Amino acid sequence: MSAPGGGRAPRTPPFPAPRGAALLTRSPPRPFLLRWPGLLLAALLVLAWRLVGGDLGALFSNEARGALADFARGFFPPAHRPEFLAFLLRPLAETVAIAFLGLSLAAALALPLSFLAVSPEVLATRGVPPGPSRRAAYLGARAALNLMRSVPELVWALVFVRALGLGPAAGVLAIGVGYAGVLGKVFAEIFESAPRAPARALAAAGAPPLRAFAFAIVPPSSPLLLSYALYRFDCALRASAVLGLVGAGGMGTQLELSIKMLAYDEVATMVIALFVLVAGVDLLSQLARRRIRESSGLFPVGLAALRARGAVLLALGGAAAGSALLLDLPLRELLSPATLRAVGQLARASWPPDLAPAFLRELAPAVAETLAVSLLGTAIASVLGLALAWPAAQRLHAPEGGRVRGAALAAVAWIARGASNLGRTLPELLWALLLVFAVGLGPFAGALALGIHTAGVLGRLYAEALEELPLGPADALRVAGASGAAVSAFAVLPQVFPQLVAYTLYRWEVNIRASAVLGVVGAGGLGKLLYVSLNLFHHHDTLTLVAVVVALVTAVDLLSGALRRSILEGPAQSRRPAAGPVPALLDAW
Amino acid sequence: MHRHVRRLFRTLALAALLPSAAAAAELRVSAIPDEAPTELQRKFTPLGAYLHDATGLDVKFVPVTDYAATVEGLAAGKLDLVWYGGFTFVQARRRTGNAIPLVQREEDARFHSKFIVPAGSRAKTLADLKGASFAFGSVSSTSGHLMPRYHLLQNGIDPDRDFARVAFSGAHDVTAKWVEAGKVDAGALNESVWEKLLEEKKIDPARVRVLWTTPDFHDYNWTVRGDLDPKLVEKLRAAFLALDPTKPAHKAILDLQRAKRFIPTAPENYQAIEKAARSAGLIKD
Numbered sequence: 036m037s038a039p040g041g042g043r044a045p046r047t048p049p050f051p052a053p054r055g056a057a058l059l060t061r062s063p064p065r066p067f068l069l070r071w072p073g074l075l076l077a078a079l080l081v082l083a084w085r086l087v088g089g090d091l092g093a094l095f096s097n098e099a100r101g102a103l104a105d106f107a108r109g110f111f112p113p114a115h116r117p118e119f120l121a122f123l124l125r126p127l128a129e130t131v132a133i134a135f136l137g138l139s140l141a142a143a144l145a146l147p148l149s150f151l152a153v154s155p156e157v158l159a160t161r162g163v164p165p166g167p168s169r170r171a172a173y174l175g176a177r178a179a180l181n182l183m184r185s186v187p188e189l190v191w192a193l194v195f196v197r198a199l200g201l202g203p204a205a206g207v208l209a210i211g212v213g214y215a216g217v218l219g220k221v222f223a224e225i226f227e228s229a230p231r232a233p234a235r236a237l238a239a240a241g242a243p244p245l246r247a248f249a250f251a252i253v254p255p256s257s258p259l260l261l262s263y264a265l266y267r268f269d270c271a272l273r274a275s276a277v278l279g280l281v282g283a284g285g286m287g288t289q290l291e292l293s294i295k296m297l298a299y300d301e302v303a304t305m306v307i308a309l310f311v312l313v314a315g316v317d318l319l320s321q322l323a324r325r326r327i328r329e330s331s332g333l334f335p336v337g338l339a340a341l342r343a344r345g346a347v348l349l350a351l352g353g354a355a356a357g358s359a360l361l362l363d364l365p366l367r368e369l370l371s372p373a374t375l376r377a378v379g380q381l382a383r384a385s386w387p388p389d390l391a392p393a394f395l396r397e398l399a400p401a402v403a404e405t406l407a408v409s410l411l412g413t414a415i416a417s418v419l420g421l422a423l424a425w426p427a428a429q430r431l432h433a434p435e436g437g438r439v440r441g442a443a444l445a446a447v448a449w450i451a452r453g454a455s456n457l458g459r460t461l462p463e464l465l466w467a468l469l470l471v472f473a474v475g476l477g478p479f480a481g482a483l484a485l486g487i488h489t490a491g492v493l494g495r496l497y498a499e500a501l502e503e504l505p506l507g508p509a510d511a512l513r514v515a516g517a518s519g520a521a522v523s524a525f526a527v528l529p530q531v532f533p534q535l536v537a538y539t540l541y542r543w544e545v546n547i548r549a550s551a552v553l554g555v556v557g558a559g560g561l562g563k564l565l566y567v568s569l570n571l572f573h574h575h576d577t578l579t580l581v582a583v584v585v586a587l588v589t590a591v592d593l594l595s596g597a598l599r600r601s602i603l604e605g606p607a608q609s610r611r612p613a614a615g616p617v618p619a620l621l622d623a624w
Numbered sequence: 625m626h627r628h629v630r631r632l633f634r635t636l637a638l639a640a641l642l643p644s645a646a647a648a649a650e651l652r653v654s655a656i657p658d659e660a661p662t663e664l665q666r667k668f669t670p671l672g673a674y675l676h677d678a679t680g681l682d683v684k685f686v687p688v689t690d691y692a693a694t695v696e697g698l699a700a701g702k703l704d705l706v707w708y709g710g711f712t713f714v715q716a717r718r719r720t721g722n723a724i725p726l727v728q729r730e731e732d733a734r735f736h737s738k739f740i741v742p743a744g745s746r747a748k749t750l751a752d753l754k755g756a757s758f759a760f761g762s763v764s765s766t767s768g769h770l771m772p773r774y775h776l777l778q779n780g781i782d783p784d785r786d787f788a789r790v791a792f793s794g795a796h797d798v799t800a801k802w803v804e805a806g807k808v809d810a811g812a813l814n815e816s817v818w819e820k821l822l823e824e825k826k827i828d829p830a831r832v833r834v835l836w837t838t839p840d841f842h843d844y845n846w847t848v849r850g851d852l853d854p855k856l857v858e859k860l861r862a863a864f865l866a867l868d869p870t871k872p873a874h875k876a877i878l879d880l881q882r883a884k885r886f887i888p889t890a891p892e893n894y895q896a897i898e899k900a901a902r903s904a905g906l907i908k909d
Contacts, residue, residue, distance in 0.1 A: 573908055
């Protein structure tokens, strides 16, 4: 009947309108590229292209094709004179030895720092709330770890070579200090994410805080600690192959020489050797990590486990001693008073940093160039990486179509994975050395080098993300009759996009470190200024340059971290593919 | 069981810490890496044998990949006798205060750098190089960087502003290769290495030509560290000065070193180099 109260009241429905109705009245959201972040990114990339002197003409010129042909011809056949192969054995062994000793040093330095760098809330569960001195130690440890991480390994190597002279000692210390920063941060995060109930129980039972920590938090974390250290070993191997470029031992010296003398057959042999080495180490590390996952924790149970543990320790000790002998590097010299004095002398000679306006004016374009190289390189890599990952993620492609199609798909996947591997194996610096001959000296070669190397890395990461994708939406669309392209564009890409962006942002952090040093081989940016200042013993300039590199890297890290958090913690909660046991393994190389 | 494992491990660790066998009295020699290491080794081998006979010491050639490392090596006492360029000698003298230059080649009293361009280049004078891409040798090289830069500045060209791109090839033979292959528009290198590359047909004169030659300057010498035993210093100096081109064995050594003979030298000879370095901005006080 008529509404109470008389008059014509507005007709509201007796129940809320269905949500679909409200949605239909709103305009659909604009695609990412047309919203302001996408436009800003596009503008930055155009600016970066101009800054590095990007020139598509140079990329497709006769010279570039000639250089590429020269490089490819080196593989047919690679240098295989017996004297050359025998000559290579020692640098290869040196590379492995430097990586091994360097990583061991890094772990030894990282462990105490990571204890200090565990956050105060976790410390509180040990039974005693942390006092001000403990908090100060926490902040100091975190700052030290960040500093060690922010200086690229090559810069550490350049500085240690200047302080200690040429040779593997500088390389081992460079990897040791640089990776201690990386390992320390991840170790601290592992300790923080361990379950705290056992520590609380021990503390309640009266155990002193340190013992509660040692027996309740360290044992469950130790497989993860070992696993991560092993995971980093092949990064260390690649870093050590490059350190020879600045005289810190290993294969880099010979590689640089062969590239500079345009002896591409020798380069091919060394690339193959490096490839085999990295693949072998990768395999061993995977096996070891699987054994660690299945093992029973810190304390061995039973005599057999004890014997196995003892054998592993012996092997490690033997490897360390063997590496030291091979490198002609008495272990005690590494952290001896003479070494510390030499480093101290260099530090004293570098203070105060050079802040003359003329020098700072030289710095500004170099900083812009470095940033531009990193942006452009990462962007190129993400496009190339997606192109490589798509065929390699075989799960995505419709299984029907017969054996021929299946075989063709498998072959394309194999080629794509191979290309990713090639891009990944050769460090950015070596790609840059090769590319300066193709497209000319300068930052464009640097950006391309970064792009190719990172495309190899992102190709693998993207492929993993694509393979772990839940296929429900894709199958639903396919069953409904959508074409392959539509399935990709509307089902696969939107689901996996946040993860891909997160990986890309993470690689940008790695790339800014790489672009800071590419100038050492003529590819522009801050690296060239650093190379000149170190060679001319202009130590005050060196300090300024290192400080600028640290500031740049820290700024990029913070920006990238903030962007990643806002993307991953956005509405994409349910879409994230299952991460590994340690969230920090997003730090995937 | 655990105890045995631990003991074994500790022994191995100690073994690794033992110092390597103490070196017998040894003369550690090095040279700035201005050419490929195999070439440096080849040039040095007969000279090393000769010095071993003259001094009775084990002569060991320590290759380095970095000019600045030779300076640091002498300063840290890790090298005894080093073949330096003019500028690296000045750097070593400033670092140590007492490095002693022993001898130089006769031709080193009047040394030159050559500016080279690809044969097809249209440049006729230094000024035509503005806007080009340019390759120096190593950052610390006298004939590959310092003197070319100094003379460019004297001729009104600032390498950091007037060249499109500047690269450091690291060695003279690499500079020549890059110019020959057209990877850079021009380069500067050491005249002695240039002539050797032409003689040994490692560079094709039809593809590279010389644009300009610098005025002469002092370059290269054999230097010992200042705290070396003075008797040994005298023996070394005498040994070099005794090399006689009329004796075939000595001639072989001198030819590899590309010297007619060795003559004494003194620190004053390099003051002009130091002044040039200061004016070119390579030495900042």
